[in-house]
Amino acid sequence: MELLILALVGLGASFVKSAFGLGAGVLFGPVLALFLEPRLAMGMTAPIMFLSSVAALGAHWRRWDWPLLRRLLPTALFGLALGSYFLAWTPATSVRRAIGLAALAFAAAQTVRLQRQDGEAPDPPDGPVRAARERPALQQAAVAALLGFGGGIVSGIAHSGGLFFSMYLLPRLGKAAFVASLTLTLFVVDTFRLVSYWYLDVLESRHLALSLPCLPLMLLGGRLGKALGGRLSDRGFARALILMIAGTGVALLVR
Template sequence: MTTVLTVIAALSAGIIKTAFGIGAGVFLTPLLSMIMFPKTAVALMAPMMLVTDITTLWMHWKKWDLKYVLLLSPGFLLGVLAGSYYLAWASPSLTKVTIGIIAMVFSAYQIARIKYPKTFSGIDVSNTTGVIISLFAGASSAIAHSGGIILTIYLISKNLSKSSFVATLVGILFLSDILKMVTYTKLGLLTQPILVSGLELIPALLIGSWLGSRLIKKLSDTQFVLYVNIMIFISGILLTVRH
C-alpha cells in the first residue's frame, strides 16, 4: 500500500511541478508524513523534487528571468542550510507538527490569493523584502519542500509571464534542491535506501511531468490550484492534531 501511494505521489509531483511550478512539495510532504516517518517523507521527496526541477527547466528552457534568480538564490540557500539543521534536530513529533503548520499557513495564503485576487495583484514587493522572504522560503523548503509558495509572494508582484514565472521559480528551487541533497546526506537524513527508493520513482515522475506539460496548455489553473490547496490545508490539520 505504501509503495502504491509513493508512486501516486511521484506522479502527482511531476504533474503539479511542471504545470504550476509550485505546490508539489507542500502537497505531497504532509500526505506522505501520514504514512511514514515525517523525516523519511521529507528525505524521500528530495531526489523527486530535483528530478522535477530538471524536467520543468527543460520544458521552460531559457524562459527564466536571471535577475530574480540571482537576487533570491543566496538568501534561499542560507535558509535551506538553517532549515536542514532544524530538521535534523527536531523530534519526529515536532517535525510532523511543523510540516502541518507550514501546510496550513501557506495553503490558506494560496486560497486567499485565489478568492481575493485584486487584493494581492496590487501589491508590489520591494527587492529588500524579497531577499528577506527568500530566507524564510529556504528554511521552509528544507523542512517541508514548501519554499516555492513563499517565493511567489515576491515573484507574483513582478508581472512575469506564466512560463517565465515557472522557469524563474524552478531555477531557484533547482539550486536549493541540489544543496538539500548534500545537507540531508551529511546530516544522515537521506540514506542510501531512501535515495534508491526515490530514484525508483523517476519513471512515474517523468510521466507526471509529461502530463503536466499537457495540462499547462489546456487547463485553467484557478479551480485546480484551489482544490489542491484545500487538500493541503486538510492534510496539515490532520498532521497537527494526530502528531
C-alpha cells in the same frame, strides 16, 4: 512499500507540475508526514522533488532573471540549512507541527490570492511588474532577503518554500520569466537540499536508489499533465488542492 509510495509521489508530482505549474512537494510532503516519521518522509521525497525540477528546467532554459535571483538565493540557501538542521535534530512531534503550520500558511496565502484575483479588475500587462521594479533598491533587497530566508527554512522542513519565492518573483516578472525564475530557484534549492539532507543523514543511499525506478512514472505523469492541463479548471483544481493541504495541516497539528 517505500517504492510504491515514491512511485505514486513521482507520478503525482510530475502531473501537478506539468498541468498547473505548482510545486507538488507542498502537498505530498505533509501527506506522507501523516503516515511516516517526518525525517523519513522528507528524505524519501527529496530526490523526487529534485528530479521533477530537473525535468522542468529544460522547458524554461535561460529565460530566468539573474539580477532578481542573485538577491533571492543567498538567504534562501542559508534558510535551507537552518530548516534542514531543524528537521534533523528536532523531535518528530515538533516537526509534524511545523509541517502542519507550513501547510496551513500555504493554504491561507493561496486562498487570499485567489480571492483577490476574483475581486480585482485586470491590471495592465506590465503595471504590477513596473511598480515592483521601481521600488527603492534597499527595499527590494530587504524583501528578497526576508522572503528568500523564509522560503529556505520552509523548504528544509517541508518542501514548501515555493510560496515564499513566488511572493517575491511574481510581482516583478512577466509570466514566462516568472515561471523560468521560479523553476531555477527550486532547482537550486532542491540540489542543495539533497546535499544538506545527505550530510545530516536525513537522506539515505536507498532513497536515491529507489527514486530511479520512478523515472518512467514521472515521465508518464508529465505527459498526462500536459495533455489534461488544458481541459481542467485551474481554479477548481487549486481550490481542491488548498482544501487537501489545509486538511492535512490540521491533521498534523492535532495528531
